[in-house]
Amino acid sequence: MSGGVAPLVGFLAAAVRIGTPLLWAAAGEVLAERAGVINLSVEGSMLAGCLGAAIGAYATGNPWMGMAAGFAAGAIVAFGFAVVAIWARTDQIIAGTALTMASVGVTGLIYRQATSGRAAGLSVVTLEPSPLPGLGAIPFVGPVLFVQPVPTYLAGLAVVLIWLVLYRTTLGLKLRAAGEAAEAARAQGVRVRLIQTGAVVVGGALAGIGGATLVLAQVGTFAERMTAGRGFIAIAIVVLGRWHPAGIVLAALAFGAATAVQYVFQAMALDVPYQFFLMLPYLLALAALTGVAGRVRAPSGLGRTVD
């Protein structure tokens, strides 16, 4: 490879790596929102996934056990949300905020307890990039897309799977019906709240994997509130991606790039305070919402409590 494109390749590869946890969480949120549920506890699921992954991987020494623990932890938070928002029929926004608050508290408590008496915290070995045979050698595209840690490839697979389920199965049809017209769906015999619960819990589990990816493929440890709003950004990604699996892939990459850009500028030693780069993903999210909101249509029943 010539030296000229190397920085660009590095930047794009970083964008893909940083975008991966966002993509997992957004994939989960797409499921929930297509079923008509806006789930703000996705932030809590991610955070729980982070802690689950850190503890699971630390305790077993196996990152894949960490992944599994993150998956389970994310699902647990989402289940709590489903009980409160769907079955007790409360306001979804507030219920999601409450579950995220609870996750912050519970993860903080468990983390302190897990690390008490140990100065080192929960440091785990991070997953190295695993080049895909053949594909990784493609010029330019290879190092960007196919020399990544395994969770990135799995995220791509998950998105394809979600697309298949949503658009090519009866279950997907029922799920979308629940999100568009719950009453009509129910009249056709669809068990709306059951489907919504399933979508939310699976979605939370995927967000948990997103958190696990953040720990296992990027940070290598847990810190309180470490998700720092990534779950909320995932919600913006879903809007920007027009509630479509393919759309969220592009949107997640855009946010990955917005975060990766700060490393580029730091390397260039520009005289811009680093805090402005910290703001960038959030500002981009706002700008993106402005660009698409009004022109795209959310699922009609989104956020509406089903009685």
Add this chain to the structure above:
Amino acid sequence: MSVLSRFRAPLVAAVLGLTVLALGLSALGYDAPAALAALGRGAFGSWYAFTSATLVRAVPLIVIGLGIAISFRAGALNIGAEGQFSAGAMAATAVGLFVGRWSGLVAVPAVLLAGAIGGATWVVVPVILRRRYRVQEVISTLLLNFVADALVSFMVQGPLQESKRIYPQSDPIAIAARLPLFPGTRLHLGFPLAVALAGFVAIVFSRTIWGFRLKAVGAAPRAAEVSGRMDVARTTTQALLWSGAFAGLAGALEVTGVTYALFLNLSPGYGFTAIAVALIARLDPVGILFAGLGFGALEAGAAGMQRDAGVPAVAVSVVQATIIVVALLAVARARLARPEAAA
């Protein structure tokens, strides 16, 4: 509603919240009785603890909670009070640093006004996005919290950093801009101000056309527009701006009454806790006063718990979450029982 039933749900919520905390702490191997005792001592252990910990922490919760009640009544879910609080604190600090030669009678109102304007300004973007681009204020206000965090970080390491340029904090604000304290305590003039504001908002809600309009718009926007000839967009805009102003004022009160300077992480999550305060009080201003005291006690107790029993203060967010959920369930049950009174 009788006095008893009015206080039943919050009391049930508080007891449940503390029970969940105790069970969780036991499950994790903490000494739960000792932790709860430390929590109680931290909040009510002495007159000094009550005034200087509980009441001091109740001030921002009450003031932000009143603002949240305004926006939630109008059906606008402002969950970015945390960022608006920071914006108010930044504005108040910026002004507070430059009023050294003014009389306190002018300096204090100027600084508080700056805070309120700062908070309202932080909502301007969500308001524009909502009105012009139909972006949900839930997401925009939430995202701006993180922008505010980064901006505070920039301010205390940049334009507002102390003149010694060592720590990420501002210089102390002018003495003239500081709120008077009650003798023998750390309780500042913000507390009576918060009580007065609660009374004022209660009157606005129950006795003014604007208060009625808020409720009508929040309960049934279409009906308000069609039959009541109300400008729904205008009303929600006003509600959002006022809620931001209240959160910004709370930030200014924190700077002028407690810290006297701008720091990183000035708020331990007051903006989110205040949502619980407003909800458990069912958006009723007088209820918010009492709920604010309750949650202030919880925050004060959390600090005591961390200090005396080694339980991280963040544990208290479990209690807060439980209380929000109980409040939601109470509202949902009331609605299911009386479907016609869905408002």
